[in-house]
Amino acid sequence: MNKKRKLRLKISKFTLLIFLLDIIVIDGIILINNNKFKAFWIPTAMTTMSHKYLAYTLYDPDTVNKVMSENYIETNSEEINLDDIVINSNKNKHYTSKYEQELFTRDPGNDLYKIIRIEESKFKGYLVGIYDPSDVELAVSSKLGKAGESVNTLVKKNNGLVGINGGGFEDLDGWGNGSIPYGAIIKNGVHIWQHDGGSGGLIGFTKDHKMYITSKTPEEAIKDGMWDAVEFGPNLIVNGKTAKIHGDGGWGTAPRSVIAQRKDGVVLFLIIEGRLPGYSTGATMNDVIKILKRYKAYNAANLDGGASSTMSVEGKLWNKPSAGESYGGRTVSNAWIVTNKQNKAYVTPTKKK
Numbered sequence: 058m059n060k061k062r063k064l065r066l067k068i069s070k071f072t073l074l075i076f077l078l079d080i081i082v083i084d085g086i087i088l089i090n091n092n093k094f095k096a097f098w099i100p101t102a103m104t105t106m107s108h109k110y111l112a113y114t115l116y117d118p119d120t121v122n123k124v125m126s127e128n129y130i131e132t133n134s135e136e137i138n139l140d141d142i143v144i145n146s147n148k149n150k151h152y153t154s155k156y157e158q159e160l161f162t163r164d165p166g167n168d169l170y171k172i173i174r175i176e177e178s179k180f181k182g183y184l185v186g187i188y189d190p191s192d193v194e195l196a197v198s199s200k201l202g203k204a205g206e207s208v209n210t211l212v213k214k215n216n217g218l219v220g221i222n223g224g225g226f227e228d229l230d231g232w233g234n235g236s237i238p239y240g241a242i243i244k245n246g247v248h249i250w251q252h253d254g255g256s257g258g259l260i261g262f263t264k265d266h267k268m269y270i271t272s273k274t275p276e277e278a279i280k281d282g283m284w285d286a287v288e289f290g291p292n293l294i295v296n297g298k299t300a301k302i303h304g305d306g307g308w309g310t311a312p313r314s315v316i317a318q319r320k321d322g323v324v325l326f327l328i329i330e331g332r333l334p335g336y337s338t339g340a341t342m343n344d345v346i347k348i349l350k351r352y353k354a355y356n357a358a359n360l361d362g363g364a365s366s367t368m369s370v371e372g373k374l375w376n377k378p379s380a381g382e383s384y385g386g387r388t389v390s391n392a393w394i395v396t397n398k399q400n401k402a403y404v405t406p407t408k409k410k
Contacts (some may be wrong), residue, residue, distance in 0.1 A: 078317045083245075099124040101339075104363075117118035128304030130313050130342060131337025133273075133295035137356055139282075139297060142267045144190060144322030145167035155409040156351040160186045160323070166404030170395055171221060172370070174409055175329070175348060180314075181330035183368055183376060184352065185219055187395050190266035190322045195223065195245055197234045198235060205235015205388035207381075213372040217394035218403070220369045221326045223288030225255070225361040227392045240274045240288025249273040257290015259283065260316065260358040268318035270295060279302050287391055291342075293317075294357040299346050306342035307357075312366035312379050313340050316393055317357035325354055327367040327395065330380035365389055370407060 058113040069201075099121055102112035112121050119190055125399065152158040160171060160223050167193060175182040185191055196211040205226065227237040240255020241248060246264070258272040263282035266307060270292050273279050278286065293300050294317065314332035318324050332340020342359070349357050364380035373383050381387040 063173045095120070096126050096128060096304055097310060098357070099309075100128050100305055100307050104308045104311065122125065125307055128307040130291050130308070131301035132290070132292045132308040133300055134300045135295050135298070137268075137270055138296050138338040139263065139267045139269065141355065142318065142320055142322055144266065151341070153353075154351070156349060157353065163188075164284055164404070164406060166402055167406060168402045169397055172305075172375075172406055175327075176346070177340075179310075179338050180329055180331060180340045180344065182327065182330075182340070184348065185221075185324070185326040185368075185395075186352070187219075187324040188399075190262065190268075190324045192352045192395050192398060193262060193266070194325050194394060194396060195242075195243060195261070195287065195391055196243055196394045197249070198389070200236070201238070201250060201390065202234050205390050206365040207384075207386045207388050209372045209374060210383045210394045211389075211392040212394055213395070215394055217396050218371060219326070219362070220389075220392040220394040221316070222365045222367050222389045223314075223360055223391040223393055224260075224289045225250075225256070225365070227406075235388040238287070240392060241286070241374055242288070243275055243279060243283055243286040246279055246284050248279065250357055251275070255288035256275070257288060257358070258292065259286045259288055260290070261286025266322065268316070270356060272357050289360050290358060292358050293342065294354050296347060297355050300342075300349070302341075302343050309339075310340050310341055311339040311362050312327070312364070313345050313362045314360040314366045315349065315357060316360055317344055317354035319353050320355045324337065325349065325352060325357075326368070328366055328376050329362075330366070330377045330379075332363075333377060336377065360393075361389070370408075375408065380396075393409075 083100040099112045103109050171186045173184045198206045198213040208220045225239045226235050227233050242250035256382050263269050264284045313329040315327040329340040365379050367386040368376040378386050
């Protein structure tokens with residue numbers, strides 16, 4: 058091969074490389090200026106604890122503020138009507154949908170709860186139906202104020218069977234260990250923790266096992282019968298009425314943890330896996346509400362999501378968290394767990410792929 062031909066070949070390869078780079082740059086510019094991409098990227102970044110800078114990496118502050126102002130949630134400000142919840146009122150003789158039939162078709166030997174696999178086009182997760190709300194309680198890190206514990210550990214230490222993470226906590230630079238919970242914590246009718254930074258309201262259960270979501274102070278809520286509670290949000294369903302979601306609600310697409318209750322008292326734990334390319338990207342608040350309505354959630358509230366979204370079954374990690382899978386999930390401040398106080402029939406479930 059002569060020198061001129063080699064030179065032409067080198068020039069051709071260089072031209073092709075420049076052409077491909079031009080295409081990538083042009084596509085990138087088009088993508089960045091696409092309104093749908095803006096509405097996905099900015100809220101998703103801004104609702105993380107330590108990666109808000111990603112929104113400002115691509116967009117100026119005015120653009121970020123504009124997008125966030127167009128994506129927000131109008132929560133239902135009604136006070137929860139606890140009288141609407143009539144525990145064990147559904148005898149399950151007539152199912153109104155395939156989802157209700159799925160929920161109440163118990164697994165052989167397990168009269169405590171049902172784990173349902175959630176699989177949508179963009180995300181995966183699990184929904185747990187707990188038949189008796191008296192089996193649900195709040196587990197709190199034994200090292201509160203110093204260190205958190207994984208949901209696995211909280212389930213084991215409290216003789217639980219199933220658990221999901223609860224409220225949020227200080228997460229400076231993404232290295233929070235669950236030691237300093239945000240907001241209030243109520244345990245066994247006692248206000249045991251208070252720290253600045255809480256968002257939303259109190260989410261918990263009364264002495265008679267009815268889910269109670271309120272903006273009242275912990276002391277007022279305790280007078281109303283609140284027994285266990287964490288502070289987070291937003292409220293997604295109150296008295297059967299869903300929040301109004303503008304755009305994606307300003308919460309982006311991410312892993313989710315949600316707690317809910319049906320009118321018959323059945324409690325629902327929902328975990329959505331996310332930030333796992335090729336497997337599950339995560340869910341918006343609209344996505345979460347659609348799933349909850351399928352299973353007739355009457356009251357529901359968002360819990361801490363992102364890398365904290367964790368589900369444990371008998372002290373073993375059940376879902377795929379976006380971080381910390383190799384060591385059993387992130388350490389958190391508290392978790393909602395399922396126990397078996399009345400020694401009901403129970404057989405360890407088998408994880409379905």
